[in-house]
Amino acid sequence: MSSITYSKLQVLLHWTFAAIILWATVTGFGNAMFTLPTAIADGLNFINVSLTSLLIPLFGLRILCALDHHQPAPTQRVLGLLAKAGHLALYVMTGLVLFTGVLMMERPINVFGLMHLPQPLQEPLLTTFFNTVHKYACVALALLVAGHVAAVAVHHWCGEKLLRRMSL
Secondary structure, eight states: OOOOOOOHHHHHHHHHHHHHHHHHHHHHHHHHHSOOOHHHHHHHHHHHHHHHHHHHHHHHHHHHHHHHOOOOOOSSHHHHHHHHHHHHHHHHHHHHHHHHHHHTOSSOEEETTTEEEOOSOOOHHHHHHHHHHHHHHHHHHHHHHHHHHHHHHHHHHTTOOHHHHTOO
């Protein structure tokens, strides 16, 4: 087992992002695939926009923590490269989902009624474009998260208890 350790901040950011991304993925896809009553659909959209808006400033901090985190050289070079590539893909896709989520907005961004941010783009052609990119990016992020969870499960099954290192 490797000796990688994570700071409390890294662990807290990891689980905050995990919880919000999982919530937004499940409710976002559910909202898109099913005809929900308007009040429920609007409520889910409001919560998703509010929660993911909170991730935007934390995303910069998450990137800084990842860049500052020094990992020991992996014992298996190929697996180490795959892990780095997977994490990089997760970061890039998370950033793309957050970025396009803001740019697709067709109204001001209401963050839990505490803060109202102006609608970034007014041109419907652009908001439609970013909405489309956002949908595909969400699918890609969901697949990457599933792969990440599967990799953790395989490591756990092989005796490497990764979840212990990711607990506070």
